[in-house]
Amino acid sequence: MASGVAGGPPTGSGSIELADGVFAYIAPEEYRSNAGFVVASDEVLVIDSRMTPVMAQALRDDIRRFTRSDARLLVNTHFHGDHIFGNELFSPPAHVVAHSSVRRQLRTYGNDYPQIFVDEYHHVRTGYAGEILQVKRVVPPSITFDHALSVHLDGREIHLIHVGPAHTEGDIVVYLSAERVLFTGDLVFIDLHPWMVNCDLSGLIRAMERVTAWDVDVVVPGHGPVTTKSALVVMLEYYRALRHALRSAIADGLSVDQAVEQLSGTFYAHWQQAARLPSTIRRVWPQLQAESA
Known part of the structure; x- marks a missing residue:
């Protein structure tokens, strides 16, 4: 376990103490989803439950x-399943809390969601399909909200704030303002092309503009190591650059296939998981076409 943030963000995987009783859990598996938890005197608040029962355990x-x-x-x-499939290992006794749209989405998918997830994302879930299909219950939230919710643990205030639609309709961030710690969920990926098949690109930009204005020292991304506020700016620049590149392609009369060909291998080529970019372009292309109409 790493501890503290003096001299820069801590490195490593597993549990990392960011402030007294506030922990990031950084995925030990490459590219996989992070989690977090806040320890109080007689209870724990957990942030995301990871992708498989093995990971949740x-x-x-x-x-x-x-x-x-x-x-x-x-x-x-x-x-997204890589953040919620572990719910069954915590609930009961834990109550699951999320944006109201998350409850609707998970109730719609029901217990078929693990198979749907594997079928849809098989090309980026290599090696984990068997573990994902061990999920017995998809547990939707029992406590929902639409805008914001504050949780008080031993005098500590934890802000749950809806910032979507962005990466998905129901994105929330977890902000500990006194500790200046922000858990971003999948608004932020570190040196990775984000998975954006359910995104609203303009919403992502608005969300990132919003959180970059907050007082934050430590950032726990959805994927990647613990980092600093500068990562919020980097991610915002990525989304803005993507929008600019695709707006230019539309203005030049390119088709979506031509835009995919033009940007693949060149747009943020130093970031990992470039295979995600074509699906991202196809997702946001009609959004930007509608804006320019």
């Missing part, structure tokens, strides 16, 4: 190294 085991208290609240930052 590892998170639970790590939490047990710091407290014997049960998780009473489990916050889902959005509905």
